[in-house]
Amino acid sequence: MAPGKSGSSIVKFSSLSSANRDDMNLIESEDGEIGEEINGGRAHLEFRFPPSSTNNGTSSHQSNDKEEPSEQRRKxxxxxxxxxxxxxxxxxxxTVLLLVWHFYNLQHFLEIRDKYRKVAKFNAETRYMSVLDKQGNLAAEFLLDSKGAVSGDLxxxxxxxxxxxxxxCLHWAHKNTSLSLTAFGFGDEDDIDKxxxxxxxxxxxxxxxxxxxxxxTVAPDDKVVWxxxxxxxxxxxxxMDSCDDPMLQYIPGGFSVKNPFGTILQNxxxxxxxxxxxxxxxVVIKASTHHAVRVSEQVCKNGTNPQICLSSAPDDSHQSLHHDNDGFHMDYMVCVGDSLHAAHQETIEHFIKPLSQKHTVPEYFQDMTNDGAYFEGDVEKSIIGSIKPSDLPxxxxxxxxxxxxKPLWNIIIHDNDFATxxxxxxxxxxxxxxxxxxxxDIAQVYDKLGDFVLRNDVEVSMDNFTSVAKKSGFxxxxxxxxFVNYDTKHFNKAAMSGYLIFDEDQSVPSLTRLTTHEKTLFPGVIDLTNENAxxxxxxxxxxxxxxxxxxYFHMFYGQSTWIPNHYRLSRPLHNPGHFSTLxxxxxxxxxRCTVTDVAYDSQIRHQFVLLSPSQSMKETVSSALAAGLGGYPFxxxxxxxxxxxxxxxxxPEAVQNGFIRWIQLVAFFPVMHIPWDYNTMINAGMNVDELTEMIQKYTDLRNSTTVHGIFEKAFLEAETNSTKPVLTPMWMAPNALNQRTNADEKQRILLLDDQFMIGTDLCVAPILxxxxxxxxxxxxxxxxxxxxTSQSFDIKYSKWIKNYKAEIGNIPVFVRV
Structure with missing residues (x-):
């Protein structure tokens, strides 16, 4: 190998055969030496690089390039x-595109924040609103104006x-439409955003x-339950078999009501x-009761895209309210809590029973509360609005x-059976x-509807009934x-005094239609918006x-659907449902112990409410859980x-068994309501002695030290702690939805609507x-x-017991040890 020049560096490469000089296109050194050497058939190539500089700081390699012409530099x-x-x-x-996109977003994509974080996003063009949880994840998605009632540009x-x-606040020229979206966060010093x-x-x-x-179906959890x-x-x-659920008034009803002209009033x-x-x-959705709301729950068998839809109408019409027509108005709120239990508790405390709340609702959220303000154009609240739990005796x-x-007996006595x-x-x-x-049976009790006189004739003797009942210790x-029927002595007096609901012209009382098992009546309706009435x-x-x-009294027919179809009230209501509230x-x-058959915006009263008849005992339990969820525990x-x-x-044997299961079920309801049609049961061959034995067994169990104490505690909690029902669903049980509960198990617990708790210490699993x-x-x-049965279970996390036996005389009832 030829030695390199002093101060140069040599890099050697080897190959298995010699390389062709021309093909290799090697760069010669200053002395023209390539440095190729053959040694036994193996080529060693040496590349010699001159040093970067000499001692005087100048390059050892001189550039041969010539200066660029001026024309080339110009080009x-x-x-x-x-x-x-x-x-x-x-x-x-x-930049222009970004600015256009920015201003487009400002016009069409809104971000709504509370004082802590972003809570919702709204696309004004597509009208989709995304509600976010505390982590900024999608919690619920709404399509506003899904039918395209508002057209034109924002x-x-x-x-x-x-x-x-x-x-x-967004405004459209079309129909003078406005939409406002307002956020608020609830919390305290311990938890700034509950x-x-x-x-x-x-x-x-x-x-x-x-x-x-x-x-x-839009939720972080694909096993979501509503x-x-x-x-x-x-x-x-x-x-429901049909997916086409019509938009109907969301007010108390439950009867197929017709006005005097035969029009069916739907609700x-x-x-x-x-x-x-x-x-x-x-996630919580709550519509304001200050305005009438229509609801469609489009959830059906084998249906797709299940949804709840809300709307209203400017005339509040399933009936004509004839109030000051300021156009259509609908408001509702969507809330997100840390959990199902927390969201329910906060909603009840702040909005359902606001008079007992610990925290203040801002003024712009006030109309979302059940605050006792019923009348239009008036900030005055109903007298009940001043009632607080501490005021009750x-x-x-x-x-x-x-x-x-003690039991409440719904006595059925047929005409001609009123002899002592x-x-x-x-x-x-x-x-x-x-x-x-x-x-x-109203027709049996009173001589004429609205005369307040007990019936006493050849078929019915109410004097006999009340006398025997009192002597028997009941x-x-x-x-x-x-109602005040047109043929009673009170009708003229009530009409002349303006105590009845009048027609649109306020010229004559407007009559409703009531059908009993004997005849059809056309009574006037007392105008409860008139304080004198x-x-x-x-x-x-x-x-x-x-x-x-x-x-005691039971106030029947309180549904606003009994109001005639065309009417004018003494004081216009925000919402026809508030007739039931009044x-x-x-x-x-x-x-205090008066029973009503309606409950609407009246949770603060702590009254007994008679549930509408269900199609089965399972539906009765489901209705009871729904009532408690809505703030009606009694x-x-x-x-x-x-x-x-x-x-x-x-x-008769099947009816007998069903009757026994009913006795067992209602023994654990706030009131033990039992129907008693003695003559029909005897004539049908039912075993009355067995039924009375069951009644004795379960009234004794209800009044036992353990169960009575749990009931009394649950009643007290339901009155003093406004968020707690007497009967609670199983998901409210302590640690029912713990960290070890997987999604499938959680959903199974959430869907339990045939089992319930009383307080935290009594679990009832009725046979339905x-x-x-x-x-x-x-x-x-x-x-x-x-x-x-005294059988015990030590449950560490949670447990399902398959095929638990309960013969006809027993009901599975578990007490926490």
């Missing part, structure tokens, strides 16, 4: 100028409240109104109504202990239990209605009570079917089918003991 400069201009132009175009928008980022909400409010001058829908205060399991339990029905839904992921359990601790011996025979088997006898409950009604009932030995107000003033169940009707379709003698049971963590 080169021009090329650079063109490139720079293109780059600048591209930057300008990109006119302008601005902040509705301060701080500006918490609200946005729940955050966004309020949605539409206003427009139109008869075609927006319909807002929420997709029930609950309602009317239909307990709203989703995924789908009992969602039921005795307990609260426009509130809550998901297992902690004693707890419902103690003041109405006779109703709570017949009544004595009817009540003889019930004497040892005591309790309250309740006659619910208390008496009789029904009342807000309400006072007159209460005084008449009080005077009646001095003449008749009556202990009726509950009257019942409250008559007596309910009275109604037997699904009259005994004489059941005996027409089933054998007539001939069943076993069922699956869920037990939450704890040590549990079956009260009737």
């Amino acid at each position: 080169r400069s021009q090329r650079w100028r063109v490139r720079a201009l293109l780059i600048i132009l591209a930057c300008i175009i990109i 006119q302008y928008m601005h902040a509705c409240n301060e701080p500006s980022e918490t609200s946005s 729940m955050h909400c966004i309020k949605v409010e539409w206003k427009m001058q139109s008869t075609t109104t927006p319909v807002d829908c929420v997709d029930l 609950f309602g205060a009317h239909n307990y399991i709203t989703y995924p339990h789908a009992n 969602k029905g039921g005795s307990v109504i609260e426009p509130m839904w809550i998901s297992s992921t902690g 004693s707890t419902l359990h103690s003041q109405c202990s006779w109703l709570v601790e 011996p017949s009544i004595e025979a009817h009540l003889q088997s019930l004497r040892k239990f005591g309790g309250t006898v309740h006659l619910s 208390k008496i409950m009789l029904p009342f209605t807000p 309400s006072s007159w009604f209460i005084n008449e009932i009080t005077n009646f009570n001095t003449r008749a030995p009556v202990d 009726y509950a107000d009257v019942a409250f003033k008559i007596g 309910f009275i169940p109604t037997f699904p079917c009259p005994l004489h009707e059941a005996l027409k379709h089933m054998r 089918e007539m001939d069943a003698t076993k069922r699956d049971i869920y037990l939450p963590p704890g040590i549990w003991k079956d009260i009737l």
